Amino acid sequence: MHASTAPWWRDAVFYEIYIRSFADGNGDGVGDLLGVRSRLQYLCDLGVDAIWLTPFYTSPMADHGYDVADYRAVDPLFGDLAQIDALLAAARERGLRVIVDLVPNHTSDQHEWFREALAAGPRSPERERYMFRPGRGASGELPPNNWTSRFGGPAWERVTEPDGQPGEWYLHLFAPEQPDLNWRNPEVVEEFDDVLRFWLDRGVDGFRIDVAHGLFKEPGLPDTENGLHPSMLGYVGPSPMWNQPEVHGVYRRWRRILDSYDDSRMAVAEAWAQDSEDLARYVRPDELNQAFNFAFLQAPWSAAALRDVVNESIQATAGVGAATTWVLSNHDVARHVTRYGDGELGRRRARAALLFMLALPGSVYLYQGEELGLPEVADLPEEALADPIWERSGHTERGRDGCRVPLPWSGTQPPYGFTSEDVQPWLPMPECWSTLTVAAQSEDPDSMLSLYRTALRARKDHPALGNGTLHWLEACRDGWSGGESGTQGPHALAFAREPGLVCAINCGDTPVALPEHQGMLLASEHLDNDKLPPNTAVWLTR
Ligand code: NOJ
Numbered sequence: 083m084h085a086s087t088a089p090w091w092r093d094a095v096f097y098e099i100y101i102r103s104f105a106d107g108n109g110d111g112v113g114d115l116l117g118v119r120s121r122l123q124y125l126c127d128l129g130v131d132a133i134w135l136t137p138f139y140t141s142p143m144a145d146h147g148y149d150v151a152d153y154r155a156v157d158p159l160f161g162d163l164a165q166i167d168a169l170l171a172a173a174r175e176r177g178l179r180v181i182v183d184l185v186p187n188h189t190s191d192q193h194e195w196f197r198e199a200l201a202a203g204p205r206s207p208e209r210e211r212y213m214f215r216p217g218r219g220a221s222g223e224l225p226p227n228n229w230t231s232r233f234g235g236p237a238w239e240r241v242t243e244p245d246g247q248p249g250e251w252y253l254h255l256f257a258p259e260q261p262d263l264n265w266r267n268p269e270v271v272e273e274f275d276d277v278l279r280f281w282l283d284r285g286v287d288g289f290r291i292d293v294a295h296g297l298f299k300e301p302g303l304p305d306t307e308n309g310l311h312p313s314m315l316g317y318v319g320p321s322p323m324w325n326q327p328e329v330h331g332v333y334r335r336w337r338r339i340l341d342s343y344d345d346s347r348m349a350v351a352e353a354w355a356q357d358s359e360d361l362a363r364y365v366r367p368d369e370l371n372q373a374f375n376f377a378f379l380q381a382p383w384s385a386a387a388l389r390d391v392v393n394e395s396i397q398a399t400a401g402v403g404a405a406t407t408w409v410l411s412n413h414d415v416a417r418h419v420t421r422y423g424d425g426e427l428g429r430r431r432a433r434a435a436l437l438f439m440l441a442l443p444g445s446v447y448l449y450q451g452e453e454l455g456l457p458e459v460a461d462l463p464e465e466a467l468a469d470p471i472w473e474r475s476g477h478t479e480r481g482r483d484g485c486r487v488p489l490p491w492s493g494t495q496p497p498y499g500f501t502s503e504d505v506q507p508w509l510p511m512p513e514c515w516s517t518l519t520v521a522a523q524s525e526d527p528d529s530m531l532s533l534y535r536t537a538l539r540a541r542k543d544h545p546a547l548g549n550g551t552l553h554w555l556e557a558c559r560d561g562w563s564g565g566e567s568g569t570q571g572p573h574a575l576a577f578a579r580e581p582g583l584v585c586a587i588n589c590g591d592t593p594v595a596l597p598e599h600q601g602m603l604l605a606s607e608h609l610d611n612d613k614l615p616p617n618t619a620v621w622l623t624r
Contacts (some may be wrong), residue, residue, distance in 0.1 A: 093548030128539030
């Protein structure tokens with residue numbers, strides 16, 4: 083698709099704001115909408131095009147907002163509807179787009195519908211909005227099937243009926259406080275049409291669809307073969323819980339709603355699919371606009387693995403006319419500086435990965451704090467752990483708090499300007515983050531933050547970057563030339579974008595020759611002569 087005719091989202095850089103941990107505007111130790119609004123200039127200076135706000139809706143916070151009690155209201159912890167309107171207006175003024183999280187697979191157990199379902203009893207229309215079933219065993223004392231929750235333990239909870247007797251069970255693929263909705267019920271479908279319109283009318287640019295692959299369950303709810311629960315963000319093979327064909331009907335419906343508004347409204351799927359082909363079904367021309375490329379996020383640090391995942395993803399999405407949506411981190415996975423090796427090695431690789439990712443065709447999602455090179459905080463004290471996974475796993479899995487520690491903005495000690503000085507942030511912040519603050523890094527041209535700012539500006543300015551295609555350069559005796567493989571030895575990769583840009587990355591331990599070039603636009607480390615050092619990427623002009 084030609085750059086000038088492409089909709090804005092096709093090559094946009096999005097920035098995920100995990101609202102609890104971004105900036106605290108009211109001094110209670112938890113990030114909020116006021117905090118986001120007060121830091122919009124930071125995001126403009128960083129150079130992103132859009133922000134994705136994680137759930138800010140009314141919620142008892144059993145899963146930090148992914149348990150929604152009212153889809154049309156803002157939780158007082160984060161602000162109110164007036165705050166959202168003010169944030170949307172302030173973002174629009176600065177040319178920043180805003181997408182919001184939509185959580186359609188489950189509600190909170192405090193949602194009005196679920197309370198009504200409990201009160202109404204078995205076989206009532208109120209229960210038909212959820213997945214209630216009688217138990218197995220002589221007196222229904224066993225769960226309806228062997229499914230397990232993604233947060234650990236069984237995926238079923240037994241309820242006490244209005245007459246005080248133990249009764250039916252309801253399905254929750256996540257925490258018991260997150261009952262799954264019944265998407266075969268037209269009332270559920272219509273309710274979400276209306277929720278979508280509610281937020282589109284308020285002016286949001288689109289949605290991030292939570293658990294987009296989960297809405298429908300195989301009829302009959304058959305036992306799974308091994309009863310195993312896939313890890314939070316693990317490979318999802320064929321399963322009666324995920325990727326059922328009916329889910330695509332919902333996204334066709336939503337696409338019609340999105341397209342009925344002006345200004346290219348869009349939606350991105352959080353879908354865990356079996357492979358790139360399966361994922362591409364979510365972004366067919368009449369379905370959602372984007373789907374996170376988690377295969378890229380999970381690729382090991384190897385030139386061959388990166389090349390394969392890029393090829394496969396581009397091929398699959400191009401096959402349905404979509405662009406690919408690259409992502410390295412989010413609020414559910416360990417931060418990539420740490421995944422890539424932690425310390426200096428992880429930092430170097432993260433810098434190289436950024437230049438590699440930003441040079442690929444398509445859109446990009448950044449996760450707050452990656453621009454500061456924040457590492458995973460692996461040593462949070464047990465009493466501070468707040469992810470439901472910690473409790474549900476019987477304290478065997480620490481969960482996702484390590485990537486959700488609040489952002490350090492300024493100063494030399496916690497809470498580093500995240501909240502008022504004498505207030506404890508909702509998760510403790512490390513004592514050793516004084517060099518990682520926004521303020522400290524802003525002054526340092528070699529910092530991670532400076533690299534992000536420079537690279538995002540260069541990506542915007544260079545006509546070859548963003549939409550388009552790539553072709554790999556192949557190593558030959560004298561260096562690199564056009565070809566199919568794109569690797570030099572097993573450790574380096576280079577590709578060209580037209581007009582006139584080459585990106586090369588060295589994932590190995592020894593320097594490699596730079597591809598032929600005229601000048602250098604940007605490098606993730608200082609270069610020695612014409613060699614690309616280990617764990618380094620470069621943008622060259624030619
Ligand atoms: C995916 C979200 O990203 C995660 O944080 C949440 O716990 C689950 N979906 C359940 O809503």
